[in-house]
Amino acid sequence: MNRSETDKPITALLPEEIARQVDMLPREGRQLYRWIHRKRIFDIAAMTDLSKALRNTLQEQDHLFALKLVEKQRSEKEGTSKVLLKCLDGEEIESVLLRHVGRVTFCLSSQAGCALNCSFCATGQSGFRRNLTTAEIVEQALHLAHLENLPENSTPNLVYMGMGEAFQNYEAVMNSIALLTHPEGMGIGARKITLSTAGDVPGIERFSEEPQQLRLSVSLHAADDELRSSLVPLNRRYPLKDLHRALQHYQERRSRQITIEWTLMKDINDSPAQAKQLVRFLEGLDAVVNAIPWNPVSGLPYAPSPGKAQQAFIATLKQAGIKATLRRERGGDIDAACGQLRLRHNS
Numbered sequence: 001m002n003r004s005e006t007d008k009p010i011t012a013l014l015p016e017e018i019a020r021q022v023d024m025l026p027r028e029g030r031q032l033y034r035w036i037h038r039k040r041i042f043d044i045a046a047m048t049d050l051s052k053a054l055r056n057t058l059q060e061q062d063h064l065f066a067l068k069l070v071e072k073q074r075s076e077k078e079g080t081s082k083v084l085l086k087c088l089d090g091e092e093i094e095s096v097l098l099r100h101v102g103r104v105t106f107c108l109s110s111q112a113g114c115a116l117n118c119s120f121c122a123t124g125q126s127g128f129r130r131n132l133t134t135a136e137i138v139e140q141a142l143h144l145a146h147l148e149n150l151p152e153n154s155t156p157n158l159v160y161m162g163m164g165e166a167f168q169n170y171e172a173v174m175n176s177i178a179l180l181t182h183p184e185g186m187g188i189g190a191r192k193i194t195l196s197t198a199g200d201v202p203g204i205e206r207f208s209e210e211p212q213q214l215r216l217s218v219s220l221h222a223a224d225d226e227l228r229s230s231l232v233p234l235n236r237r238y239p240l241k242d243l244h245r246a247l248q249h250y251q252e253r254r255s256r257q258i259t260i261e262w263t264l265m266k267d268i269n270d271s272p273a274q275a276k277q278l279v280r281f282l283e284g285l286d287a288v289v290n291a292i293p294w295n296p297v298s299g300l301p302y303a304p305s306p307g308k309a310q311q312a313f314i315a316t317l318k319q320a321g322i323k324a325t326l327r328r329e330r331g332g333d334i335d336a337a338c339g340q341l342r343l344r345h346n347s
Ligand code: SF4
Pocket: 114, 115, 116, 117, 118, 121, 122, 123, 124, 125, 162, 163, 164, 165, 198, 219, 339
């Protein structure tokens, strides 16, 4: 086996690519892929259907994998788990596992930090460090599946809503999806995968051309440009009119319902008048609104919406015929809730 400087961790490779890069038979490439992606076994010595010689050679290699598990935390409240993982260059990233009745959802990070600097988000406050590689994204899912002891025939939902803006690391995110949906591996159905964007219009346009039935979620949070630009500075580059046009184009191409994420912040974006602005924004779109009270982040000047305001916001949407749900905050006690990921143990 010859590995060069440009070789990738094997978790970035499809079965046939593993066989080529590692100089093994196609059958052995598929076997190795199944051990890692289907059984979530990372110990080469345990891969007993590979020849001893091949296992020895693999074990001599550095950097077969891209991440190491540093720490796992589990919420006392509802079993949400968060893992801290270390990259080969020392960068640390977090991923979250959410438990619901009968299913689990993995929330993956696509970047170390985030450049978009949304004013209410812990990740945004900690700045952007770099894009994650395909292997670093894939291995988050593998680690979560391993820790959860997820049966081989059970697949999680995936949401790219951890640290980072998924569309600003487009290639690596789409490559990770190719690996995580591969039938020899986890085989996650495209319909169980959601990409989240803060409104990256070129990314949405590109995503509109993807053939798979992936889902799209847009973190909107405000439906007037002045407020949205103050909460999500990316809105200055891609204002609501452009975002709306891109979403309409997406639905013409893909006919998929969009999820609109709305973080409810007290006296900022939780009034019935603002719900009516959202109703107007959604004209011409097939969308469902997911509202969630803001999760406290120390040092940020916001507060979660009070229960009454949350209910009134949702009621206004429903009266206008908009499908809307109020989500419960999950994982707040371990800083695993939306917008809280920022490596508290380092800060
Ligand atoms: S909310 Fe999302 S896009 Fe905005 S700063 Fe946080 S991680 Fe980045």
